Amino acid sequence: MNGFYPIFKRELLAYFRSPVAYVFIIIFLAANAGCTFLLGNFYNSQQASLEIFFLFHPWLYLFLIPAVGMRLWAEERRTGTSELLLTFPVRMTTTVFAKFFAAWFFIGIALLLTFPMILTVHYLGSPDNGPIITGYLGSFLMAGSYLAIASCTSAMTKNQVISFILSVVICLVLVLLGWGVLSDSLNAVFPVWISDFVSQFSFTTHYDAIRRGVVDLRDLIYFISIIIIMLILNVVVLESHKAS
Amino acid sequence: MIRVHALSKNFNNFTAVDQVSFEVQRGEVLGFLGPNGAGKSTTMKMLTCFIPPSSGTAEICGFSILDNPLQVRAQIGYLPESAPSYDEMMVGEFLNFVAEIRGYGGKELRRRVSIVIEMTALGEVKNQMIETLSKGFRQRTCLAQALLHDPPVLILDEPTDGLDPNQKHEVRSLISSISEERTILISTHILEEVEAVCTRAMIISAGKVVGYGTPDELKSQSLYRNSVKVSVNGADPKQLLKDFNELDFVYSVERLPEKRKDLVTMRLYPQNKESIALKLEQYLFSQQIPIEHFNVSLGRLDEVFRELTTGKQS
Numbered sequence: 001m002n003g004f005y006p007i008f009k010r011e012l013l014a015y016f017r018s019p020v021a022y023v024f025i026i027i028f029l030a031a032n033a034g035c036t037f038l039l040g041n042f043y044n045s046q047q048a049s050l051e052i053f054f055l056f057h058p059w060l061y062l063f064l065i066p067a068v069g070m071r072l073w074a075e076e077r078r079t080g081t082s083e084l085l086l087t088f089p090v091r092m093t094t095t096v097f098a099k100f101f102a103a104w105f106f107i108g109i110a111l112l113l114t115f116p117m118i119l120t121v122h123y124l125g126s127p128d129n130g131p132i133i134t135g136y137l138g139s140f141l142m143a144g145s146y147l148a149i150a151s152c153t154s155a156m157t158k159n160q161v162i163s164f165i166l167s168v169v170i171c172l173v174l175v176l177l178g179w180g181v182l183s184d185s186l187n188a189v190f191p192v193w194i195s196d197f198v199s200q201f202s203f204t205t206h207y208d209a210i211r212r213g214v215v216d217l218r219d220l221i222y223f224i225s226i227i228i229i230m231l232i233l234n235v236v237v238l239e240s241h242k243a244s
Numbered sequence: 245m246i247r248v249h250a251l252s253k254n255f256n257n258f259t260a261v262d263q264v265s266f267e268v269q270r271g272e273v274l275g276f277l278g279p280n281g282a283g284k285s286t287t288m289k290m291l292t293c294f295i296p297p298s299s300g301t302a303e304i305c306g307f308s309i310l311d312n313p314l315q316v317r318a319q320i321g322y323l324p325e326s327a328p329s330y331d332e333m334m335v336g337e338f339l340n341f342v343a344e345i346r347g348y349g350g351k352e353l354r355r356r357v358s359i360v361i362e363m364t365a366l367g368e369v370k371n372q373m374i375e376t377l378s379k380g381f382r383q384r385t386c387l388a389q390a391l392l393h394d395p396p397v398l399i400l401d402e403p404t405d406g407l408d409p410n411q412k413h414e415v416r417s418l419i420s421s422i423s424e425e426r427t428i429l430i431s432t433h434i435l436e437e438v439e440a441v442c443t444r445a446m447i448i449s450a451g452k453v454v455g456y457g458t459p460d461e462l463k464s465q466s467l468y469r470n471s472v473k474v475s476v477n478g479a480d481p482k483q484l485l486k487d488f489n490e491l492d493f494v495y496s497v498e499r500l501p502e503k504r505k506d507l508v509t510m511r512l513y514p515q516n517k518e519s520i521a522l523k524l525e526q527y528l529f530s531q532q533i534p535i536e537h538f539n540v541s542l543g544r545l546d547e548v549f550r551e552l553t554t555g556k557q558s
Contacts, residue, residue: 079328080325083328084328087322090345
């Protein structure tokens with residue numbers, strides 16, 4: 001893992017050097033508050049829990065995470081710095097993971113900045129802290145999966161807009177596979193196991209389980225596998241781009 | 245040192261580099277010449293293990309680019325074309341980053357960064373953002389990053405591209421000053437640069453090596469090799485042309501346009517490109533021909549370049 005730390009540090013600082021970090025954090029926090037209090041009618045729920053807060057994360061991430069990830073490789077390729085970065089004596093896998101972890105760490109910071117929500121529910125009542133902790137864990141893991149997809153699509157093109165749209169579409173599919181409406185319509189035609197099988201590939205299925213406070217190893221493995229598979233694919237995409 | 249053996253690169257049906265072989269020894273500066281799109285950058289990208297070759301191989305300091313890419317990269321200082329660097333970083337910070345990647349830390353890191361800042365005269369912009377720098381400083385920042393680890397092999401893709409004449413001179417002096425214990429490959433399409441810094445030059449065209457030798461050897465292929473340009477004061481052009489043509493060491497004579505009305509200017513081409521300056525001088529002296537200018541050409545690299553890369557004579 002030689003070279004991991006310098007690349008990680010540079011990448012993370014690069015977010016804070018550009019307006020991206022501040023715009024992202026502000027929009028992320030505002031959107032979270034908006035979804036929870038306006039769309040989710042937090043006060044009317046009469047519950048001291050963060051269930052409503054976590055409910056909207058798959059949809060929020062759909063647009064926000066590709067926005068963070070789209071520049072990861074597309075920008076390097078556009079400015080030619082990829083030629084510099086990939087001719088240092090560092091394995092490409094290390095470089096890909098270092099850049100990914102920097103972006104994930106950044107998203108983690110944004111997620112931690114939602115801590116006033118925790119304070120709010122503690123002020124309003126006495127919530128069960130279990131689902132709050134697993135909610136954050138699930139949300140963070142899911143964010144990593146979205147990000148790994150965005151990182152991979154970012155390596156496919158020099159154009160950040162194309163990279164953004166591609167990753168939104170892929171993530172949307174992975175969200176919708178577990179969507180109730182889809183399952184219902186599948187159940188109307190096919191046996192139930194088909195819709196069960198399909199929904200196993202969805203972010204929502206695994207995320208819902210974790211955020212309800214049940215940390216099943218299979219759900220953790222699902223998110224971690226998505227991250228690893230997408231990052232390996234990311235390396236393959238970079239290699240094949242170099243070859244042609 | 246660099247040893248390249250039958251290196252080729254195909255992009256779909258297009259052959260960018262075609263069976264290129266060459267060697268560069270320690271202490272040599274090989275100039276890689278060729279028109280745009282000839283395959284210079286592609287060859288360099290293969291040597292730095294940025295792109296894999298389609299066939300053939302190369303060794304850098306004994307490490308194969310196919311089997312040991314990480315060791316190869318550790319031996320090389322690479323300046324990619326158009327000198328990319330991270331715009332949002334400061335010069336010093338960027339160099340620190342590269343030094344960390346190269347595995348340095350603490351005192352050693354600071355020592356190396358300050359050495360290259362001095363070498364490339366970046367002191368005044370050390371704390372400036374790279375995006376605010378002029379082309380010359382950007383070029384030197386990227387050159388500094390290539391020198392950080394004191395590499396035995398330097399691969400510089402158009403190191404003086406976009407610099408003003410003073411900056412070009414500085415970069416060339418820098419390259420010459422560090423060339424002694426190193427193996428350097430530089431690509432350029434500026435012919436004067438080859439004469440200024442290279443001990444050897446290789447001309448490639450459409451992916452193939454079409455010329456190889458010291459700058460002087462290449463120039464000796466020129467039509468103008470050892471030709472003499474003479475301007476004579478108040479002579480009869482026809483008579484002079486006749487007299488010159490009768491000389492046995494002269495192969496042909498060409499009358500050149502002349503702005504001054506009192507002068508007649510001719511170029512005399514020697515038999516077999518031999519040196520005729522002395523014989524001609526003796527002849528002119530013995531005939532008491534009043535000469536105003538006398539100029540011997542060693543050959544013109546641009547003409548050789550054009551001939552080799554287009555197959556046409558200028």
